[in-house]
Amino acid sequence: MKRISINPITRLEGHGKIEIFLDADGNVANTYFQVPELRGFEQFCVGRRAEEMPVITNRICGVCPEAHHMASVKALDRLFAVEPPAAAAKIRELLYMAFFVTDHATHFYALGGPDFIVGPDAPPAERNILGVIRKVGLDVGKQVIECRARNHGIIRMLGGRPIHPVAGLPGGWSKPITEAERQTAEEAARRNIEFALFSLRLFDTIVLQNPAYMEMAHSDTYCHRTYYMGTVDERNRLNLFDGRIRLVGPDGREFATYHPADYQAHVSERVEPWTYLKFPYLKQVGWKGFCDGPDSGVYCATPLSRLNVSDRLATPLAQEQFERFHEAFGSTKIDGRFTPVHHRMATHWARLIEMLYAAEHMRELAADPEITSPRVRNIPQTVASRGVGSVEAPRGTLIHDYSADSNGILRQVNLIVGTTNNHAAISMSIRKAAERLIHAGRIVEEGLLNRLEMAFRLYDPCLSCATHSLPGAMPLVVEIRNHSGEHIRSFRRDG
Amino acid sequence: MGTIIIGIGNPVLADDSVGLKVVDRIEDRLQGRSGVALTRLCCGGIHLMEAMAGHERAIIIDAITGGGGAPGTVYTLGPDGFSQTRNVCSSHDASLSVALELGDAVGLPLPRDVRIWAVETEDVSTYSEVLTPEVERAVPVVVEHVVRDLDAASGVSPGGH
Numbered sequence: 318m319k320r321i322s323i324n325p326i327t328r329l330e331g332h333g334k335i336e337i338f339l340d341a342d343g344n345v346a347n348t349y350f351q352v353p354e355l356r357g358f359e360q361f362c363v364g365r366r367a368e369e370m371p372v373i374t375n376r377i378c379g380v381c382p383e384a385h386h387m388a389s390v391k392a393l394d395r396l397f398a399v400e401p402p403a404a405a406a407k408i409r410e411l412l413y414m415a416f417f418v419t420d421h422a423t424h425f426y427a428l429g430g431p432d433f434i435v436g437p438d439a440p441p442a443e444r445n446i447l448g449v450i451r452k453v454g455l456d457v458g459k460q461v462i463e464c465r466a467r468n469h470g471i472i473r474m475l476g477g478r479p480i481h482p483v484a485g486l487p488g489g490w491s492k493p494i495t496e497a498e499r500q501t502a503e504e505a506a507r508r509n510i511e512f513a514l515f516s517l518r519l520f521d522t523i524v525l526q527n528p529a530y531m532e533m534a535h536s537d538t539y540c541h542r543t544y545y546m547g548t549v550d551e552r553n554r555l556n557l558f559d560g561r562i563r564l565v566g567p568d569g570r571e572f573a574t575y576h577p578a579d580y581q582a583h584v585s586e587r588v589e590p591w592t593y594l595k596f597p598y599l600k601q602v603g604w605k606g607f608c609d610g611p612d613s614g615v616y617c618a619t620p621l622s623r624l625n626v627s628d629r630l631a632t633p634l635a636q637e638q639f640e641r642f643h644e645a646f647g648s649t650k651i652d653g654r655f656t657p658v659h660h661r662m663a664t665h666w667a668r669l670i671e672m673l674y675a676a677e678h679m680r681e682l683a684a685d686p687e688i689t690s691p692r693v694r695n696i697p698q699t700v701a702s703r704g705v706g707s708v709e710a711p712r713g714t715l716i717h718d719y720s721a722d723s724n725g726i727l728r729q730v731n732l733i734v735g736t737t738n739n740h741a742a743i744s745m746s747i748r749k750a751a752e753r754l755i756h757a758g759r760i761v762e763e764g765l766l767n768r769l770e771m772a773f774r775l776y777d778p779c780l781s782c783a784t785h786s787l788p789g790a791m792p793l794v795v796e797i798r799n800h801s802g803e804h805i806r807s808f809r810r811d812g
Numbered sequence: 813m814g815t816i817i818i819g820i821g822n823p824v825l826a827d828d829s830v831g832l833k834v835v836d837r838i839e840d841r842l843q844g845r846s847g848v849a850l851t852r853l854c855c856g857g858i859h860l861m862e863a864m865a866g867h868e869r870a871i872i873i874d875a876i877t878g879g880g881g882a883p884g885t886v887y888t889l890g891p892d893g894f895s896q897t898r899n900v901c902s903s904h905d906a907s908l909s910v911a912l913e914l915g916d917a918v919g920l921p922l923p924r925d926v927r928i929w930a931v932e933t934e935d936v937s938t939y940s941e942v943l944t945p946e947v948e949r950a951v952p953v954v955v956e957h958v959v960r961d962l963d964a965a966s967g968v969s970p971g972g973h
Contacts, residue, residue, distance in 0.1 A: 358939050361939035376824050427858065
């Protein structure tokens with residue numbers, strides 16, 4: 318058996334490794350998706366005061382600390398049985414929309430976009446943001462940097478610190494915003510909308526009008542007919558910050574909608590012998606292995622998934638794009654809504670549509686006169702035994718679940734982070750891409766390998782915070798089994 | 813302008829936090845110095861480039877693995893020495909060298925003088941707020957190096973204050 322290793326996966330958080338095992342004929346026998354072994358975060362938190370969590374959990378990872386901060390603060394609201402005043406809820410969401418814009422923009426231009434803008438066959442040294450600038454002009458680079466600076470400025474202004482906000486408290490926010498700050502946020506939102514529209518036009522020109530890319534996007538290689546997860550409001554519109562979690566089936570029909578606190582009734586976690594990663598799946602469908610279809614409980618929680626579970630988007634320009642998106646992929650209607658788009662490469666487009674939605678919603682929030690109310694905190698009076706908070710992180714539905722004693726000391730902590738939801742789907746995409754792209758030993762051309770990485774990268778996986786879930790300090794041991802389940806090989810992974 | 817001192821790391825990931833702990837100590841030594849700013853980052857790449865922009869000099873302190881020395885070994889590197897990173901926090905966007913080239917291309921005022929102090933780690937995969945003993949012992953060593961860098965930049969001779 319011949320082994321091909323792609324290590325490291327370029328441009329991903331943390332460290333991943335894709336292993337592909339070929340059979341005697343040089344065809345793919347198995348693929349494995351591996352990540353580094355950062356574990357024990359929940360145990361690290363147990364015994365601490367619950368109110369420390371918003372500033373500790375946002376250290377899980379340097380990429381989406383804002384998402385952890387918000388899920389944590391929302392969990393604390395429940396744990397301390399206190400509702401934030403309206404202005405505090407809006408400030409939180411305003412910050413969160415600024416974060417979404419900058420995170421999605423960074424992914425598109427620095428991580429996912431180079432595959433399309435520079436091209437999947439370009440040398441790896443050119444498939445980065447510099448390659449993007451060379452292809453589409455220096456002004457784009459300036460706009461990306463300005464977008465980041467503008468939104469980090471908003472995050473610092475509202476959250477007290479850039480990147481790692483500290484202002485979230487159970488029952489509200491630590492400081493109100495002034496009229497001048499509101500105006501700054503409104504102007505930033507206006508420019509974010511312009512940049513999102515510019516990015517969608519760029520995507521249109523470079524990807525949608527390129528027959529080769531569209532053929533790749535529509536090909537069966539990057540297509541899985543799974544269930545989808547995402548958060549929606551009371552009218553089943555996309556909501557990145559708050560709402561009920563909705564599941565739709567591969568045919569587009571609603572499968573379930575539930576309060577985030579009830580997640581354990583809907584999601585179970587599968588453990589595989591070859592990795593410390595857990596593979597969440599839908600409990601009521603069941604685990605049938607790494608396969609798609611209505612009988613497999615594998616689901617996906619990504620920008621594409623969120624568009625697939627939403628009846629519509631709540632802002633006008635994003636709604637236009639939402640309709641255009643579904644029409645481009647030939648979606649029909651079921652129960653009055655679009656049928657899902659299963660082509661995973663569409664995730665990149667969905668990400669840009671979400672960026673536009675976040676920018677438009679940011680402007681709505683900043684224009685709301687109530688947001689400058691000085692009343693931003695309700696003081697907790699009691700401790701409930703449990704609090705669950707969730708948001709849509711850029712990489713998927715994020716859940717923080719805390720149990721505490723009567724003094725607010727944490728007794729149990731469970732986190733399901735965005736990337737974790739997608740572990741099974743990521744493994745499937747890698748497998749399928751490998752099967753389609755490697756035949757009879759014909760392998761290892763850079764463009765070919767990059768296409769495998771593209772299958773991975775479209776999920777924008779954040780490995781460093783997705784690998785916290787098991788206790789222990791053993792290095793990762795990978796075991797390989799044949800189709801009968803017999804162990805045929807194992808090796809240890811260095812730290 | 814002036815000098816920016818940047819500590820990089822995850823404060824709850826054992827030795828990965830060494831850069832942050834060095835910066836905490838340096839902060840106490842900066843009383844009365846002008847033209848020196850200090851910041852803490854959790855990731856490299858574009859974030860790091862953005863933090864350096866607008867300063868004449870940058871001194872970066874970070875954890876390193878695979879540098880070849882025993883845990884606690886202190887290295888000094890130029891920006892090219894950081895082309896491959898194993899920072900578990902993030903390589904979300906770009907390597908530092910790509911990020912610096914990007915900053916240059918879009919006209920950000922980047923420091924002409926970048927020095928990196930790195931400490932070889934023992935453990936960067938356990939959630940902990942304390943350093944391993946060898947790495948802990950390296951903290952004052954790096955602090956002295958950085959203070960000497962600052963003295964040299966401001967024309968103060970060693971032991972001159």
